[in-house]
Amino acid sequence: MAVAAVVLLVAGCGSTPPTVEPPAPPTPSEADRAVDAGRGEFTVAAGMNDTWNAVGQILIRLDGVTYEMRAQMLGIYTVRYRGERFIILTRALLANSERKGLATEVGALWLDGKPNNSPAALDLLKQLQRRLPDELALIAAGGRGKPKH
Template sequence: MSRSSRFVRISAALLLGVTVVASLGGCKVFRKGPRGDYALNAEQRPLEVPPDLDLPDTSGAMAVPSPGGSPAQLPAAPADSQSGFTVAGGQRDQVFERVGAALEAIEGLSISNRAQLLGSYDVSYQGESFLVRVAAVRGGAYVSAVDPRGVAATSPAAVQVIASLQATLAR
């Protein structure tokens, strides 16, 4: 072995040793003392959640209502107006069918759509389109005309249809 190759090997080993000591000497793994968030000052520690607050309250989660509970209350009938009236004592579905028959009897009125689940007829009369709606209320069913904006229809055609329906259903 030549003297220069031996010198190079020793230098390389020494350089490697110094590099390892320098890089690992500053590592926290080799330091002694407290570790983790609990070792920080009180102002720097993360908040601790008490054990009873880390889960939601489930005490009333499986409460089943009693079978004799009261049914949902129907809304009170609005006061009769030129755009609607109340049919006393009738179920909504029965009144819906009667309104459909009365609408078909009105000359010049066309029903473009009927939705029994919604209780509405989409009608056109004298060039105007509006909904005739039947809603269940306390003591009967409320029949009303609603314009495309969702407010009570007060156009002459709608008022005329509601007046005709009221006269027909009163019999």
């Protein structure tokens, strides 16, 4: 009986290595992706608080944008633009092996939380994407603070 148990134990320890699936090719991090508002989001190399403040400063000065509400803890602004009501979201991204510094994703959502890729949202995101670097530089230099609504 003991011999049978040892034989079964040794048979279970076969010398053929198990088949291992090759690792999936690495996917680019959020910061390394091409910045493309066509997906309804883009990434900036800045912290979430500064990005949220900069987005607010831009929104209140953009023609055609009606600012309705903000919630800094959630990183959101609710706006009306080109006949649509939706949310602009800022979300901090975690550092990883490819991205060492601060990064924040800026995107558009419908009020139900689903991604918004409508023409109005994409247009507003493109305007934010174009204007954020200058606004973030102003904030970093101490020229602007929180939006005054």
